Amino acid sequence: MKRARNFSAGPAILPESVLEIVQKEMLSYRDSGMSVMEMSHRSSLFENIIEEAEQLLRELMGIPEGYKVLFLQGGASLQFAMAPMNLVKTGKVGYINTGSWAKKAISEAKILGVPHIDVLASSEGDGFTHIPEIPAVDEAYDYIHITTNNTIEGTAFQTIPRFVNAPIVADMSSNILSNLYDVNDFGLIYAGAQKNIGPAGLTIVIVKEDLIQTEKTLPSMLDYRTHIKNDSLYNTPPSFAIYVAKLVFEWLKDLGGVTEMVRQNEEKAGLLYRTIEESSIFTSPIAVDSRSITNIPFVTGDKDLDAKFVKEATNAGFLNLKGHRSVGGMRASIYNAFPYEGVKELTEFMKAFEAKEGKFK
Template structure:
């Protein structure tokens, strides 16, 4: 079987080695006579799988014991609500930075639970840049500062970590594990799995322990304290997604860890942006200093060719290059599991398409 190159923004490509291992273990995990999907989450076998996944993630990101690591259901979108529910008491304020569609969704949900101050917005330039922190209107009494380091849809990535004396909260769904990360600078990090962690169905939350339990009386399934006290097993967790995430963590370690991944990811992005910038047929709308290493949007000089471009790309085995429905155009998501050969093939196709249609 010939596998295509998958540029989907999520659910995204998974490492082929991981898929092969999962295939080989699908019916019988290590001689148990059962699939992981059939195994009790409280069995000693599965508890060992879950523990190993957490330890490998802690090692990859350098997460200290000052933080709880939670593997939860609901995806990042549920965290848009859980974060203010767990961190904001009645009448309290949180600061949010608006750099795109996922920031907008996080802000809308947070407004249900507290006073939300939007410290800065890039909407004035169609979310094509990151506002300098010197321009932000931050609240003196904010409980936390929330931002989206990488906007998947718009292809905007923060080139800096915001400086603040408040707990920093960040949606790392699209960029976590793509490079080293100083977790100690954050109060809470969350990331939907279906980009760089594993398959859809699970979200990772890394929360500083002193922030757990700020708000009491929450529904059990929405309370970080209950999940932390029960090792993310208050209820039956998404066991297969957790298992696959663990395989991805081990794969990352075999690649040399996050520093090695950063080198590859930087090289992939530099190649693709370099070709786009040198072309008169394609262009990227994002301020060069704020471009995402993971999500590369681009447009054709003639939008009437978009449909033809996508059809021919699919036929060439270059899949899921359509831009998000809210912005159109094209987007190549080049996460960890997208090999450099995929970027090379995409550039070759783009060159040929431009030659034939320019």
């Protein structure tokens, strides 16, 4: 059984050793005679799993006391609405517009009728090819929302801004656990699991408890307080996805944690960016100081040649390299579980393609 070189932006590649454990435990988790999929979420077996998952994530990210960790459903897309529903107090919020997902977050705040929405910085005019300069903001905001890594465009915040009177809400879907951030810099972090953590259908929320608005009455499932009070077991959680996440956290801890992961990710990304720089046919559309280490777009500048590259790469076993339909070209998503050798093989394939096609430039 040959494993693919899977560059999917999400759901994305998982560590092979994790899949092997899942496979082994599929019909009987630790001699229980049950798959984790079949276990009551009220059983001590499952409670141990979810508690270990939380402890491991706390350790890996250095999550301080006062922050709650929630295992929810609905994806980051539901958090676009839940964050304002739970955090808006005065009605004044700020957003930094760095890409398609940031725009969706803004649009959901508008749908909810949040009275005052300021877009404090945007790189939309430049096609989102860089992270815009973030102004100093003294005014009070209920929160200011950022997207730490822009999955589609391939940019990432290299440092997290600080605002005197506003906590930061961060969509960290595509670089949670693959960049090193200090949780203290955030009021709320959310991320769909399907890139760096596990199967789709699990959403991680890390929230500073004292920020949660307590005056409003919200539908129970949309109220962070419900899930805090019930340790993410108010209703049936996505238990199998939580189990896989726990295994991924163990894998990551064994490897050396986020610091080691960042080292590996920078090595992988460095190799790919270098190949792009040295190439005469491939270029990166992204400003050097804004580049993501997890999602790396590149283009030839010629749509037909892009398509040809994607097709030949696919035939050679490099899957899901086609750029998002909104930007075109190519994009290699190389999250934590993507191995260095896979990137190396891709760069060799790129060089061979260039040698073959370069003459047409």
